[in-house]
Amino acid sequence: MESILVRNLSIVITQDGRRRILKDADIYVEDGIILEVGTVKRSADIVLDGRGKAALPGLINTHTHIPMNLFRGVADDMKLFEWLNEKIWPMERKLTPDHVEKGSLLGMLEALRTGTTTIFDMYFFEERIAEAAERIGIRALLSSSIIDGETPETKNWREALNVAENFVKKWKGKSKRIIPSFGPHAPYTVGPEAMEATAEAASRYNVPVHIHLSEDSREVEQIKHTYGVGPIEYAEIHRVLDLKTIAAHVVWPSDEEIEILRRKKVLVSHNPVSNMKTAAGVAPIPKMLSHGVLIGLGTDGAASNNILDMPETMKLTALIHKAVNRDPTLIKAQDVIDMATINPAKAMNLEIGSIEVGKRADIVIIDLKKPWWRPIHSPISHLVYSFRSTDVTHVIVDGRLVIEEGHLKTMDENEIMENAEKAAMDLLERAGVRSFLSE
Ligand SMILES: [Zn+2]
Numbered sequence: 001m002e003s004i005l006v007r008n009l010s011i012v013i014t015q016d017g018r019r020r021i022l023k024d025a026d027i028y029v030e031d032g033i034i035l036e037v038g039t040v041k042r043s044a045d046i047v048l049d050g051r052g053k054a055a056l057p058g059l060i061n062t063h064t065h066i067p068m069n070l071f072r073g074v075a076d077d078m079k080l081f082e083w084l085n086e087k088i089w090p091m092e093r094k095l096t097p098d099h100v101e102k103g104s105l106l107g108m109l110e111a112l113r114t115g116t117t118t119i120f121d122m123y124f125f126e127e128r129i130a131e132a133a134e135r136i137g138i139r140a141l142l143s144s145s146i147i148d149g150e151t152p153e154t155k156n157w158r159e160a161l162n163v164a165e166n167f168v169k170k171w172k173g174k175s176k177r178i179i180p181s182f183g184p185h186a187p188y189t190v191g192p193e194a195m196e197a198t199a200e201a202a203s204r205y206n207v208p209v210h211i212h213l214s215e216d217s218r219e220v221e222q223i224k225h226t227y228g229v230g231p232i233e234y235a236e237i238h239r240v241l242d243l244k245t246i247a248a249h250v251v252w253p254s255d256e257e258i259e260i261l262r263r264k265k266v267l268v269s270h271n272p273v274s275n276m277k278t279a280a281g282v283a284p285i286p287k288m289l290s291h292g293v294l295i296g297l298g299t300d301g302a303a304s305n306n307i308l309d310m311p312e313t314m315k316l317t318a319l320i321h322k323a324v325n326r327d328p329t330l331i332k333a334q335d336v337i338d339m340a341t342i343n344p345a346k347a348m349n350l351e352i353g354s355i356e357v358g359k360r361a362d363i364v365i366i367d368l369k370k371p372w373w374r375p376i377h378s379p380i381s382h383l384v385y386s387f388r389s390t391d392v393t394h395v396i397v398d399g400r401l402v403i404e405e406g407h408l409k410t411m412d413e414n415e416i417m418e419n420a421e422k423a424a425m426d427l428l429e430r431a432g433v434r435s436f437l438s439e
Contacts, residue, residue, distance in 0.1 A: 009050030058117025058362030063298025143183030274300030
């Protein structure tokens with residue numbers, strides 16, 4: 001693989017143990033690994049000019065449904081049940097692997113261009129998503145969905161678990177960038193037997209589990225009514241928290257459940273934009289943080305966000321908890337950057353999340369020659385409150401230059417967008433859903 005040298009970076013936000021910020025530093029990358037940070041004497045196959053630029057660890061989007069980019073803007077400002085019944089489910093029922101691939105490439109292109117180098121995804125036809133990730137060059141922790149019922153891919157949970165198991169078997173250790181895993185959808189869609197069988201399979205293969213937990217207050221009521229415990233307790237009882245677990249949303253945990261999340265070292269994926277848009281509520285992140293729960297950030301799918309923009313999610317994370325608690329000292333800028341980089345890397349035991357010698361090289365370079373970056377009194381504050389995703393100029397994933405001067409190097413961007421548009425049109429036609437495109 002080509003070596004890369006980024007020379008004379010004005011700022012390097014390392015996210016190392018001491019959260020050091022370096023001035024006028026170089027970064028040298030070879031064979032996918034960061035070999036030097038500081039003053040580099042050697043040259044490289046690719047030399048980038050870092051003057052007027054900052055480098056930061058690639059952002060990690062810990063919760064998304066990447067193919068749902070095809071649904072962007074089809075159904076907004078609706079009540080949950082109408083949204084699902086009239087729009088999302090009719091479209092999902094008609095999904096083919098081809099739609100999934102085209103939608104995934106669009107979502108991954110969007111992620112990479114906005115500074116995300118790793119996505120944690122949960123969906124159907126995950127095999128096609130893995131292939132798309134391999135081609136485009138993103139890092140991806142991919143969870144094959146398990147649902148107690150029919151999906152576009154399978155008829156029941158046993159079949160879904162079988163598909164997931166084959167997916168994990170095939171991809172485990174196959175690629176440096178793909179981490180296969182199991183995705184038991186949520187307590188209200190996965191019964192006790194399916195939950196335990198999934199936990200057992202994940203522990204047998206020693207891979208992560210990705211689940212939606214306590215997203216909506218009605219979910220909490222329903223699970224309590226059916227099982228006599230809260231959704232997080234339910235997940236614990238059926239052993240899905242014994243593994244490396246990603247719990248998406250966690251808006252309505254009880255105090256006891258917060259303690260479970262801490263004890264089980266669960267990574268909570270906070271999705272503030274999605275939670276606001278679906279009116280799920282505001283997750284008690286300050287409280288969870290003060291209890292030592294590990295927090296990451298996610299965008300959720302494009303049907304409930306509608307953009308996979310991590311810089312936007314970072315800013316909203318810092319703001320929303322200050323506003324609802326009327327306390328400007330809550331959720332500091334550094335906390336937010338940790339959530340977007342090092343926290344999920346640590347939780348999932350991935351060698352990424354910081355710019356340090358020996359780590360895998362996932363690096364984002366941004367242009368500081370923008371009025372909203374000046375004066376640079378605090379790079380950390382600016383990264384949360386002023387950074388715009390369009391400031392991203394270069395993205396390196398696993399030592400490979402994937403975005404150069406703001407555009408994708410590995411595939412044809414226009415083709416990805418055109419193909420996604422065609423796939424979306426085809427899907428809407430099959431599902432009998434209308435949009436601006438069908439007029
Ligand atoms: Zn979700």
